[in-house]
Amino acid sequence: MEKSKLKIKSWKKAKIEKVVEHMFLICALIAILSLLVIIGFIFAKGLPAILKIGIVNFIFGMEWKPSEEVFGIFPMIVASLLGTAGAVLLSTVIGVFTAIFLAEIAPNWVANIFRPGVELLAGIPSVIYGFFGLIVFVPLIDKWFGGGGNSLLAVIVILTIMVLPTIISISEMALRAVPKEYKEGSLALGATHLQTIFKVLIPAAKSGILASIVLGTGRAIGETMAVILVAGNSPILPESIFGRVRTLTSNIALEMGYAFGLHQEALFATGVVLFVFIIVLNLILNLMLYRMGEKA
């Protein structure tokens, strides 16, 4: 009697264990499910619009006039790419040099004050960057170069500051992960500290630095609200760096509130194009890491 009761109890326990394990699995599958549903909905809503408008007309169309059912996003693609490229270029230069400073040059106490600063920079809500850009950089650009200040240049400046912390912290980690022997060997061969940094440490930390750049690119191309505040938002090709621009992301946020019908679908199509950029970016990242792994 006692024995069979015990058996039932342990059987019940084993069953509970199994049920809980499945519950954990289901939770883990939610991530996959969410990704599929998001991609499914965006593409299901956006792709028909692209086909209706015509791929060429949509991607290479120079005019965006929802009231006349003309939907061309070429100027916005250009604006997104130029803004992102400019910002990533600038912040890579500044960010990698700053990472070198933190990892190699700065005394510990300086780095320990500096680092929380970089973390704070990473945590500041993007809309604050946009507000700061609107109130400080836009008037400055207007004063120095004219043209109102809302411009591609303002976008680049704001995005540069936003991307900086990503590049600094990941590059610094990559530099610190380089084995000490590399550095000691180079110094022992008579190279100066700076020669060692640029000829030994940076090549050794290349994959980490590149990863930081790709992650930064993702952050820049996806930024919306900060960009809206400083870009001027005219859906035309900018004549110069001081011209007003509208990016892919801001196009969605600006018009989603009142769009319906084909107009709304065209905004989803804009999202599809943005999505494709992100996917390409991730492929590049994976390919790069794969190649690095092959070499090493």
Add this chain to the structure above:
Amino acid sequence: MRKVRIADSILKFLIIGSSLISIGALLWIVGYIVINGLPHITWEFISTEYKGDQTGILPMIISTAYIIGLSLLISVPIGICSAIYLVEYSKPGNLIRCIRFATESLAGIPSIIYGLFGYIFFVTALKLRMSILSGSITLSIMILPLIIRTTEEALKAVPNSYREGSFALGASKLTTITRIILPSAIQGILTAVILSVGRIVGETAALYLTAGMVTRIPDDIMSSGRSLSVHLYMLAKEGISFEQAFATATVLLIIVAVINFIANMLASRIKKATTAR
């Protein structure tokens, strides 16, 4: 030799210059906003509603709190359970690779895409309207990768000897997880929660499209509510009042600074605990 010295000093100049730009940008932004914002933060600003001639941010604070609470309520249990599965149960294979890939991809999707998805799925298709609920579910998907990844790290940091000891005493896997592993990893899990709060507080684009912009105090989770970040966006975009915008931005900065401080404190405590082991 001289060439080397010149090159070295140029590089040194660039390194120092870049570092000054980085830290200068931070000091400039934070300084400018706090100096202009702090004088406008009064008890009245924080504790009154936004209607008539009142310009307080109480409704936005309440909406933000609602959204934080609800998003965490959805995302934290799912995220922790996912991490437990990934670390404690899963065997290497295609399924795990898929889950990893999905988590990474979710982390890379721009927030405006989340907003777009939330708008068409939760707001329109499920008819939840622009509401705290729609916004929170959308954000809970957005912060899921962050929670999973941080919790995973915390679980992995629990030494294997803990598990072995527990099994040796006859404890089942589930008992080991709930009694031994989770308590040891609690600070790492708290870090995940804190970082998520930071992400939610800073989010604008996704909430703008899913939770709406109504400036009333929300009655329940089905009413629309404007978060602090969205409020700052509206104030700046519509040029309503730069004074209020500065003050709101300062409140946001203070929240972010506190969050970073807590996260750092937790991190250093975890580091101490692991070195003590």
